[in-house]
Amino acid sequence: MPAAANDNNPLYLSEASIAQRVLGAKSRTAWDALAIVWEREGLPRIDPMTGCRYWPAVRAFLDRRHGLHQTALPATVDGAENWS
Template structure:
């Protein structure tokens, strides 16, 4: 009697598919990092997400254990100026790089 091959177990961890869309509506932080920043820069996401939460990035939902992906994508689209901000939402301000003055005000 020949033994049949054992079925492969599903991989544990984030399902990174190579696309810019996650595998579910509430992906974990590693999968969001891969979708937003790409393969080589996923470590940057954790600090970046903390800063962007102050500007409206959806927080991790405690019931689902992840950020709601459509809301994350909508936030990033607004943040990058792809969609106008609705009148009832606070604007997302992006600081433009400029000359540094060192905190000293010029004399008038």
């Protein structure tokens, strides 16, 4: 079940919090290395006003990276189904 829109979780998370959510036990050291590489691929950067990353955008980046969001629609219909 999706989380409620007002679930009281913070939207901006620290690097340590994101590392724990994304990598679990590997945590911060591995996240620091991955974040450098993934920022080149579109991972949202740390917001200068909050010092944190916007978690929904980080999650969307990871979902897209793993193919959970189709970004392009087929240009044409592939034809009628033939179930016989």
